[in-house]
Amino acid sequence: MKHTDLTLSPSPIRAQPYKRTTVLGAGAWGTALAATLARAGGDVRLWSRDAEQAAQINATHRNDRYLKGIPLPETLRAVTDMAEALDGADAVLIVVPSQVVRAVSREATKHAPVGIPFAICAKGIEAESGLLMAQVARDELGDRPIGVVSGPTFAHETALNHPTAATCAFPFTYAERLDPASSSAARLAVSLTTEAFRTYVTDDLVGVEVGGAVKNVIAIACGMMTGAGFGENTRAALITRGIAEMKTLAEALGGRAETLSGLSGVGDLSLTCSSESSRNMSLGLQLGRGLAREDCFDGRPVVVEGERNALSVTDLARRLGVSLPICETVRAVLHDRANLGQSFAALWARPLEAEPRVMDLAFDHPASDTAVTQLAERIS
Missing domain, CATH: 3.40.50.720 (NAD(P)-binding Rossmann-like Domain)
Known part of the structure; x- marks a missing residue:
């Protein structure tokens, strides 16, 4: 044929x-x-x-x-x-x-x-x-x-x-x-x-590897917000801005931004953020629904790569002097015992930025105060 x-x-x-x-x-x-x-x-x-x-x-x-x-x-x-x-x-x-x-x-x-x-x-x-x-x-x-x-x-x-x-x-x-x-x-x-x-x-080994490490952390973020009751708008925003964080870290390490538009970046991220078959997404969902970490996965000691990656990715980013706000938010909730609702509300209340990054602009967020208070209540 x-x-x-x-x-x-x-x-x-x-x-x-x-x-x-x-x-x-x-x-x-x-x-x-x-x-x-x-x-x-x-x-x-x-x-x-x-x-x-x-x-x-x-x-x-x-x-x-x-x-x-x-x-x-x-x-x-x-x-x-x-x-x-x-x-x-x-x-x-x-x-x-x-x-x-x-x-x-x-x-x-x-x-x-x-x-x-x-x-x-x-x-x-x-x-x-x-x-x-x-x-x-x-x-x-x-x-x-x-x-x-x-x-x-x-x-x-x-x-x-x-x-x-x-x-x-x-x-x-x-x-x-x-x-x-x-x-x-x-x-x-x-x-x-x-x-x-x-x-x-x-x-581009660097670009491929950065995508694989960062996507686990973004998937936990998507799970947290989905578990808290938010829908596709929120997840799409986290995925898209998550890709931006991947590109930021990859470029700081000498990788190419366009690599993150491929299978190891957008592809892997969209899969991991879209299915409970992903342990990263599943952990986020359970935390977003209010479970304590020790009660997730019915109390079984399940290894979740993104939980470790939240520390290693942000440690590396801090060393390089680059900003990864979603990854930092996940780190704060998982490792610094920060309140999930308040942490994600603060993420949404940050100053407004430009796309693409090369414009290098930031504006005051006109609803920052209400975002911090009201959104935090809705998530909690």
Whole structure:
């Protein structure tokens, strides 16, 4: 059957996928990415610290702990030994929570073949150092190519092979700019691409990583205001101004603002702010409805990345001298015990600003006093 040709010039180039890839981390997202790589035809090893989990994946082709009932490709093999997982690997994806990226990278460097690329698939900023995840990994992995994979991707939908798109970001060497098909970004992108999973390429690691870290915090803000009873106007405003905060931080770190208009910025933010499947959005909703933090998620100790990111993002912004008012508001509520209603009322009562930022204007807010009092009452 004929199909419409949507290809734009220049003519597509052909990049060779990696033959053997290793995914370090058998949580929901690590398993989903490993399944995608296997569906694309690669020889894939999925590393888990848990022997029982690895045995179940190999015996039943499922990971019911994280992706209950979703079948995995039969060619996917789980292992528990790091050396075995990395033996013969052509490329590695580190898919673990942000707070253990450093430890896993340090362990991996003992066994990984020299010169192979690593893609970090965790989102956040290291609290102690203020480093983005790719920079954390570089500290441990040395001069190996380091990139990231990010985008609007819920793990269970990816594992179910729903149409999904993500961004693969690596720095391009001079030689790779002359021959883009040889780049780590292009080769990993085609390694991940299936009939349903579509991968885009960029060289802006900073922009991609900032989007992944900041969106978690903005999603908590959206959840708080939604939980407090406000509707789509409020959420749209927070999403849009959240994108502005992403761009501000990315540019301060040397990233490009236009990257945040793509999958790793607008895409990831809109997904995370629109579904209770996001733990960040879900935490905000519960707090906005008046639950105490310790009572959220029925009292279970659920890790919410945006809760940590609220501190690390604002710490970094303060160090750089840039203003992120939404992120600061979330930090105040989560970590400084500030009243939710009063904090968001103060956010809305700030002086008026210009769009775009290059106009560098601010005006007195004519209803600042009533915003602080009346809006705070409505939220509380």
